[in-house]
Every structure is written in structure tokens, then in C-alpha cells.
Amino acid sequence: MSGMLGAGVAIAGPAFAAADGVSVAHYLVVGAILFTAGIVCMAVKRNALGVLMGIELVLNGANVNFIAFASPYLRGQGAVSLGIDGQVIALFVILLAAAEAAVALAITLNFYNNHSTVDVDRADDLKG
Amino acid sequence: MTGCLMLAAVNFHTLLFYLFAILACGFAVGVVVADNVVRMALYLVLSLGATAGLFFLAGAEFIGAMQLMIYVGGTLVLLVFGVMLTAQAPFVTIKTSPGDRVLAGIVAASLLALLLQAAFSVEAWRRPGLGEVAQPAATPIGVALVGIRVDEPPAGAPPGVRSGYLLPFEIVSVHLLVVLVGAAYLARAKRRRTQRAIEVAASVQSLVEPVVEVPRQARGSASALATGGTR
Amino acid sequence: MADFLINSVGLPPWLAWTVVAGVAAVLILNVIAGGALVFIWAERKIAARIQDRLGPTRTGGRFGWLQSLADGIKLLAKEDLMPEGADGLLFRIAPYVSFCASFAAFIALPFAFDFVGQRLNVGVFFVVAVLGLEVFGVILAGYASASKWSLFGAMREAAQVVSYEVPLGMCVVVPVMLAGTMDLVTIAEKQAGWFTNWYLFHDPFTFVVFWVYVTCAVASVNRAPFDLAEAESELVAGFHTEYSGLRWSFFFMAEYGSMFLVSALAAVLFLGGWNGPVPVAALLGLSEGTGDTAHYFVRLIGCGNLLLKATLGVLVMMWIRWTLPRLRIDQVMTVCLKYCTPIAAVMFAGAMLWQLFLPGGLVPGLSRPAGEIREGWLPGPGGAARGPVGQAAKKTVAQVQP
Incomplete structure (x- = not known):
């Protein structure tokens, strides 16, 4: 096992501090990067659909964390895993994300029909 | 023959993890960097697909398949649909101002530093996984959703009542129904009003024949495209 | 190996x-x-x-x-052409996206008891989910071609595939419910024996559901009469109008791959998988265990069985294509939303009730009772299924009582 692990890490490049097998922390790093990317996407994109994509990324980053904590496979010595609970929560996140996307898309299309643009900076009709 | 390749071949786990992790993170950054909204959608699809791969690797097969089916196959198709409907030349690339980019970069760097610090702060999270083969999780999840727990409590978990998920399940289903109705209403409202306005306009015109302004048709509406070409 | x-x-x-x-x-x-x-x-x-x-x-x-x-x-x-206004990257990768989705779905498809790329606990779900991703290639192709015909074709395809996933999913759930698992290998294994054990003949509801599945499968792989995405009488060639050469052929490989896949899925879910109509192997005293050459031979025959059934399915699709005229897009949506979905839902409920009240079938002993849960999380073999569930239920009740 250890020989192959060493090869795998060497091929894959970025070795983390304790890169002897995958731990929960590795997944948390992925989740953090997805989350940050989503936040930035929500902040800088002016296209309404781009903002929507940022939201999806954020939700997904959270989901990665849930799955990592839920996985008995990743659980290290002495750590507590969420078990099925984490997976069920991830499931609910996915479902609610679908619902959120449907409504947000309907709003965006309505906005597009009314204003002929999807630039969120132009949605300032109510500005006093 | 190759039964349980994914879980039995522990050696490959690390390799595949890095592969999927790099894909997921790389395309997520791609979503942020890209200006073209269609490219962004493509990168998002690839990023979420790679994340589904991560779920499979973590032993959450059901959630991985769910992610592919609902998220990638449903939500994102919907999103791409929206992109297509609004993808007219001026909106395909809306540039962000450089000031915003710099600001966002600073915020992102600090946020990332915070999150990474948190990720590595707990010692137990950094220990490599024991590699226990995960139980097939679909049935316990399904049973948990109707309120009965059959799965073993994870080792080291504090004792206590572990709840099922019947109430959240029902709430989510009602929520989905509400969303269904709401989205249908939002998408239809415009056209219905237009239709009625046209009828009103026609009846008024037949009575007194004033100059009635017919409300403008919904431009580039979904209906026109969906039935396009057949009329 | x-x-x-x-x-x-x-x-x-x-x-x-x-x-x-x-x-x-x-x-x-x-x-x-x-x-x-x-x-x-x-x-x-x-x-x-x-x-x-x-x-x-x-x-x-x-x-x-x-x-x-x-x-x-x-x-x-052939020369590989790209239209002038096209988005180069997307135009180039779109066929491969389509093909990869079609290819990846085969991973979880069992060809015989042991002949499966990766046996997944959620096999059927995985296959349907990955098959749904094929639409991305088509959408990308339609957008990147910078042609109105392509875009129209892609939009139609997106609407159609997303809509048809609903009734398709409902049809697929019926055999899953009967078998008590989403593992394709187990589902097929449970239909072993005479052809009366096939889920197609399990009860009248599954019989109807099978035909709904066929309709939805034809629609979800965009074959005539549902091939609106490439309606050549209106849209030249739909989403692949601007493609030529190898890239175009990748779209076609993807299409035939998915046709084969949905047929094979139908065979596994409803037509007994690799089990022939007559249990020749069982009558000869061979069993699908592990080890022997004889057993390996049995599996090879089973693989042939499945390929035969899937090929028959594809041939039926061709027959349909050259027999029926193409529907209009609104008719396609009507078929999906007004007919397929309600019928599938009612049949699902019906199959559930049948399973509840007539678990042994109308004629006792003709077909095997389905529905025992056998998955790895249970301590004992199938019969002990009620044990942990019942105990947990009791425990929950006991905890709620005080």
C-alpha cells in the first residue's frame, strides 16, 4: 500500500503536510477552494446567471465538507464521523439547490423579459 | 472479476482523489476567471462532475449519483438553458472592472487562508483515513428518510437519540411543490397578462376604436424558442 | 483477475x-x-x-x-470544418462530451453475473444519471456552432431530455422497488429461472410500465419519432448541422451507444438480464457460482443472452424509426407530461399495492416473490431482513414513548 501511495502522491504533485493517504482535511481543502471560488464568483460577476453559478459552487463546497465528515472511509484514528446524517444533509442541500436554481432562473428570465438585460448592476429601479 | 475496484484498490484512492480534486478546484477557478458565460457554465459542469467523483471516492455512492442526476443533469441543464435564452452578443461577456477584481482577490485570499487554517486546525482531521470499507449506503439513507434508523452509530459517537428524517423529508417535498408552482407562475405570468391585455384591447377597440397600445410581446421568450420552427 | x-x-x-x-x-x-x-x-x-x-x-x-x-x-x-463565428473550444470538445457520457454509463452495466466494469450499489441510478449528461454535448454543439438551426435543435433537445427524465426515472423505480435494491447485478439475478420470473411478467402494472419505459427511452436517446433535435425537414440536421468528419461520427457513436445502453438497461430491469427464457443452466445442474470452466461458460452464454436482448431492443427502435412519422415538439411534450408521467406514476402505485397484497403472484409458485432486502448491511441472509428494521422501529417507538 505505502509504495503505491508514494507513487500516487509523486505523480499528483501537490503533497500536503500529512500526505500519507487521504484524510478529512484534504476534502476540507477542496471544499474551501470551491467555497471561496463561489463567493468570488457571486461578488464579481455582473451576469445574473454568473451569480447563480457562484451560489451553486458555494453549496457544493459545503457538500464536500458534509460528505468528508460523513465518510467512514476517511475517518482517522479517534475521529467521529457523521455517518448517514452527513449524507442525508448533503442530499437535502442538493434538492434545495435544485429548487433555488429553478426559482432564481425564473426570476432572471422575467428580469430579462422586462429589462432586456441580465446585468445585475442594471437592476436598480427601486433605488431612491 | 474487477469487483469493487474502487474500494479494494486503496492504492488508487489517493491518486484518483488528487485527480478529481485538481479537476474540481481547477474548473471552479475557471468559472471565476472566465468572462464568457457559456464557458463558465461548461466549467461549472465539469467542476461539479469532478466533485461527484470525489463523493464516489468518499464512499457516498448514492450522493454521488444524486449529484450527477439532479445537480449536473437537472439543475445545470436548466442553468445552461437560461444561459442560452439570454446569450445575446452583449451579454455573453460582461466584463468586471479591475478594481472589483482586486478587491475580490484580497477578500478571497483572506477567506481561503481562514478556511485552510480551520481545515488543518483539528488534529483528528489530519490523520489519514483508516480505509474502512463503507457500507452500501442507499438503503440506510432511504430508510432514514422515512424515519427509521438502521445504520450502526459511527464509532466514537456520543450516545443519544438519533432522529430519522421524516419531517425534513416532508418539508422538502412540500417546498419542492411550492417551488414548482412558483416557477411555473413566474414563467407564465408575463404571457398570460399579454394575452388578456390583447383581448381587452380587442374588445375595447371594437367598441370605440381608440388607439390602443398593444403591450409588447415578451421578447425572446421561452415559448417562442421551445416551439420555434414548428409554427 | x-x-x-x-x-x-x-x-x-x-x-x-x-x-x-x-x-x-x-x-x-x-x-x-x-x-x-x-x-x-x-x-x-x-x-x-x-x-x-x-x-x-x-x-x-x-x-x-x-x-x-x-x-x-x-x-x-473528410475535412474538419469549423464555422466562422463558432466558439472554437466548445465546438471541438462537444462531441467528446457526448461520447464520454454515453461511454461512462456503461461502467455500471452488467453483461453477465460477474462481467461488470464496476459493480455499484446504486447501479441503475448511476446509469440513468450519466446517460442524462449526454445532453450537455448536444447543447454545447448547438450553441458553439453559431447557427440558428443548431441552437434550435439544442434547445429542443435540452427541453426534451430534461422532461423525459421524470417518467423514465419513475419507470426505472418500479423494478428497483420489486428487487429491493438499486444494484443492477442483484436486480437481474433476482429474475433468474423461467421467463415468468422476469419483471415484465411480474404483474400487469410492470407490463404497462415496460412499454412506458420503451417510449421514454426512445425519447431520451432522441430517436424517431422523438428526434426533434435533428429534425431534418425543419432544421437541416439540428444540432450537428455544422459538424463533419470524425467529430460528427462521434455524435453518432454516442447515439448508438446510448441506444444500446437503454436497451440493455431494459433487458436487465424488465427482461431478466442475462437469464434466458428457459433456465438451461439450472436444468443441466450448472449454477452461476464462481470458479469452474463450466460456470465461466454459463456466464459467457449469459453475456450472449444480454447482448442478444439489447440488440433486439435496438432493432425495434430502428423499426419504430422507419415506421412512425415524427411528432411535433408540443406533441412530444404532451406525450411526456400528460401521458407518460401520470401513467408511470399510477403504475408505480399499482405495482406497489400488488407487491403488498399479492406478493406471491396470482398463481402461487409460478413466479418467485420479489422484494426481500438483501444488501450488505444486513447481518443475516435475505430472510433476516425484517430483523434490524423491526428492532430499530421498536427502538424508535420505545424512545418516543417516554
Whole structure:
């Protein structure tokens, strides 16, 4: 096992501090990067659909964390895993994300029909 | 023959993890960097697909398949649909101002530093996984959703009542129904009003024949495209 | 096989696993590519016969069976064009996206008891989910071509595929409910024996559901009469109007791959998988265990069984294509939302009630009762299924009481 692990890490490049097998922390790093990317996407994109994509990324980053904590496979010595609970929560996140996307898309299309643009900076009709 | 390749071949786990992790993170950054909204959608699809791969690797097969089916196959198709409907030349690339980019970069760097610090702060999270083969999780999840727990409590978990998920399940289903109705209403409202306005306009015109302004048709509406070409 | 390579041949484990994965991948690739060659030839012949023509007769002997190979060579040699306003990157990768989705779905498809790329606990779900991803290639192609025809085709395809996933999912859930698992291998295994054990003949509801599944499957792989995405009478060629050469042929490989896949899925879910109509092996005293040459032979026969059933399904799709006229897009949506979905839902409820009240079937002993849960999380074999569930239920009740 250890020989192959060493090869795998060497091929894959970025070795983390304790890169002897995958731990929960590795997944948390992925989740953090997805989350940050989503936040930035929500902040800088002016296209309404781009903002929507940022939201999806954020939700997904959270989901990665849930799955990592839920996985008995990743659980290290002495750590507590969420078990099925984490997976069920991830499931609910996915479902609610679908619902959120449907409504947000309907709003965006309505906005597009009314204003002929999807630039969120132009949605300032109510500005006093 | 190759039964349980994914879980039995522990050696490959690390390799595949890095592969999927790099894909997921790389395309997520791609979503942020890209200006073209269609490219962004493509990168998002690839990023979420790679994340589904991560779920499979973590032993959450059901959630991985769910992610592919609902998220990638449903939500994102919907999103791409929206992109297509609004993808007219001026909106395909809306540039962000450089000031915003710099600001966002600073915020992102600090946020990332915070999150990474948190990720590595707990010692137990950094220990490599024991590699226990995960139980097939679909049935316990399904049973948990109707309120009965059959799965073993994870080792080291504090004792206590572990709840099922019947109430959240029902709430989510009602929520989905509400969303269904709401989205249908939002998408239809415009056209219905237009239709009625046209009828009103026609009846008024037949009575007194004033100059009635017919409300403008919904431009580039979904209906026109969906039935396009057949009329 | 990996164990054999490691222990007997002496390969290092990582190489052995790579070889095993490579062999599986190449085999699946062959099924798709070889299948596409055969099916294209068959499609031409069938179309010709239905239209009272001869079809290809010259290339490769009397029946023109080398025709698709010749076509393939022609496509390879063709110039690869890209329209001027096209989005280069997206235009180039779109066919591969389509093909990869179609290919990846084969991973979880069992060809015989042990012949499966990766046995997944959520196999059927995985196959349906990955198959749904094929639409991305089409959408990208439609957008990137910078052509109105392509865009119209892609929009139609997106709307159609997303809509048809709903009734398709409902149909697929019925055999899953009967078998009590989403594992395709277990589902097929449970239909072993005489053909009366097939879920198609399990009860009247599953019989109806099968035909709903066929309709939805044809629609979800965009075959006539639901091929609105490439309606040549209105949209030139729909989403692949601007494609030529190898890229175009990748779209076609993807299409034939998914046709084969949904047929094979139908075979596994409703038609007994690799079990023939008559349990020849069981009558001869052979069983699908592990080990012997005889058992291996039985599995090979089973694999042939499944391929035969899937091929029959594809041929039926061709028959349908050259018989029925194309629907309009609103009719396609009507079929999905007003007919397929309600029928599938009612049949699902019906099958559930049947399973509840007549678990043994109308004629006792004719078919095996389905529905015992057998999955790894249970301590005992199938019969003990009620144990942990019942205990947990009791525990929950006891905890709620005080």
C-alpha cells in the first residue's frame, strides 16, 4: 500500500503536510477552494446567471465538507464521523439547490423579459 | 472479476482523489476567471462532475449519483438553458472592472487562508483515513428518510437519540411543490397578462376604436424558442 | 483477475489494477464502436427493406456488410470544418462530451453475473444519471456552432431530455422497488429461472410500465419519432448541422451507444438480464457460482443472452424509426407530461399495492416473490431482513414513548 501511495502522491504533485493517504482535511481543502471560488464568483460577476453559478459552487463546497465528515472511509484514528446524517444533509442541500436554481432562473428570465438585460448592476429601479 | 475496484484498490484512492480534486478546484477557478458565460457554465459542469467523483471516492455512492442526476443533469441543464435564452452578443461577456477584481482577490485570499487554517486546525482531521470499507449506503439513507434508523452509530459517537428524517423529508417535498408552482407562475405570468391585455384591447377597440397600445410581446421568450420552427 | 495478475504473473499491484481497468475499458469501447458499426449497417438495411429498397449491396459482398467500415474511412478522410463565428473550444470538445457520457454509463452495466466494469450499489441510478449528461454535448454543439438551426435543435433537445427524465426515472423505480435494491447485478439475478420470473411478467402494472419505459427511452436517446433535435425537414440536421468528419461520427457513436445502453438497461430491469427464457443452466445442474470452466461458460452464454436482448431492443427502435412519422415538439411534450408521467406514476402505485397484497403472484409458485432486502448491511441472509428494521422501529417507538 505505502509504495503505491508514494507513487500516487509523486505523480499528483501537490503533497500536503500529512500526505500519507487521504484524510478529512484534504476534502476540507477542496471544499474551501470551491467555497471561496463561489463567493468570488457571486461578488464579481455582473451576469445574473454568473451569480447563480457562484451560489451553486458555494453549496457544493459545503457538500464536500458534509460528505468528508460523513465518510467512514476517511475517518482517522479517534475521529467521529457523521455517518448517514452527513449524507442525508448533503442530499437535502442538493434538492434545495435544485429548487433555488429553478426559482432564481425564473426570476432572471422575467428580469430579462422586462429589462432586456441580465446585468445585475442594471437592476436598480427601486433605488431612491 | 474487477469487483469493487474502487474500494479494494486503496492504492488508487489517493491518486484518483488528487485527480478529481485538481479537476474540481481547477474548473471552479475557471468559472471565476472566465468572462464568457457559456464557458463558465461548461466549467461549472465539469467542476461539479469532478466533485461527484470525489463523493464516489468518499464512499457516498448514492450522493454521488444524486449529484450527477439532479445537480449536473437537472439543475445545470436548466442553468445552461437560461444561459442560452439570454446569450445575446452583449451579454455573453460582461466584463468586471479591475478594481472589483482586486478587491475580490484580497477578500478571497483572506477567506481561503481562514478556511485552510480551520481545515488543518483539528488534529483528528489530519490523520489519514483508516480505509474502512463503507457500507452500501442507499438503503440506510432511504430508510432514514422515512424515519427509521438502521445504520450502526459511527464509532466514537456520543450516545443519544438519533432522529430519522421524516419531517425534513416532508418539508422538502412540500417546498419542492411550492417551488414548482412558483416557477411555473413566474414563467407564465408575463404571457398570460399579454394575452388578456390583447383581448381587452380587442374588445375595447371594437367598441370605440381608440388607439390602443398593444403591450409588447415578451421578447425572446421561452415559448417562442421551445416551439420555434414548428409554427 | 487482478489477483491472478499479482500472484501468478507477478506484476506489481498498481500495474495489475491498471491493466484490469484498461481491459475493461477497452472491452466496453469495443462494444460501443463495434456495435455502432453493426448498427449503422443494420439501420441502412432495415430502412431499405421497410421502404422496399435493397440498401447497401456492393461493399463487402452481397449484403454490403462492409459499408459502415467504408463510411468510417470516408469520415476519417473528410475535412474538419469549423464555422466562422463558432466558439472554437466548445465546438471541438462537444462531441467528446457526448461520447464520454454515453461511454461512462456503461461502467455500471452488467453483461453477465460477474462481467461488470464496476459493480455499484446504486447501479441503475448511476446509469440513468450519466446517460442524462449526454445532453450537455448536444447543447454545447448547438450553441458553439453559431447557427440558428443548431441552437434550435439544442434547445429542443435540452427541453426534451430534461422532461423525459421524470417518467423514465419513475419507470426505472418500479423494478428497483420489486428487487429491493438499486444494484443492477442483484436486480437481474433476482429474475433468474423461467421467463415468468422476469419483471415484465411480474404483474400487469410492470407490463404497462415496460412499454412506458420503451417510449421514454426512445425519447431520451432522441430517436424517431422523438428526434426533434435533428429534425431534418425543419432544421437541416439540428444540432450537428455544422459538424463533419470524425467529430460528427462521434455524435453518432454516442447515439448508438446510448441506444444500446437503454436497451440493455431494459433487458436487465424488465427482461431478466442475462437469464434466458428457459433456465438451461439450472436444468443441466450448472449454477452461476464462481470458479469452474463450466460456470465461466454459463456466464459467457449469459453475456450472449444480454447482448442478444439489447440488440433486439435496438432493432425495434430502428423499426419504430422507419415506421412512425415524427411528432411535433408540443406533441412530444404532451406525450411526456400528460401521458407518460401520470401513467408511470399510477403504475408505480399499482405495482406497489400488488407487491403488498399479492406478493406471491396470482398463481402461487409460478413466479418467485420479489422484494426481500438483501444488501450488505444486513447481518443475516435475505430472510433476516425484517430483523434490524423491526428492532430499530421498536427502538424508535420505545424512545418516543417516554
